[in-house]
Amino acid sequence: MTARPAGFGASHVVFAGTRPASEARADPGTAVTRHELAELQRDLFAARTAVIRTGTNLNQAVAALNATDEAPVWLGLAVARCERALGQLDAVVGEVDRRLR
Numbered sequence: 001m002t003a004r005p006a007g008f009g010a011s012h013v014v015f016a017g018t019r020p021a022s023e024a025r026a027d028p029g030t031a032v033t034r035h036e037l038a039e040l041q042r043d044l045f046a047a048r049t050a051v052i053r054t055g056t057n058l059n060q061a062v063a064a065l066n067a068t069d070e071a072p073v074w075l076g077l078a079v080a081r082c083e084r085a086l087g088q089l090d091a092v093v094g095e096v097d098r099r100l101r
Contacts, residue, residue, distance in 0.1 A: 040096055044092055048090070055082050
């Protein structure tokens with residue numbers, strides 16, 4: 001016999017394996033499925049790639065500006081913003097990855 005949480009009848013018990021893996025809940029009490037988290041993770045990786053490309057563009061701008069020995073004031077701010085955004089994306093992707101495991 002399977003143990004049931006207090007207040008739940010037999011019809012409320014969901015046995016492991018009765019749902020496809022893509023519909024399995026990621027965490028008890030959430031309405032997010034593993035499939036939805038996987039989609040989110042793909043989107044976040046795409047966003048992370050975009051941030052990295054921005055960093056590459058900034059690097060190219062720095063290389064060009066090094067040739068003139070003059071960097072605009074905004075360049076340091078843009079680099080810091082890019083680093084913060086990438087750090088935030090990495091944290092979210094890590095959390096999604098942790099929940100998918």
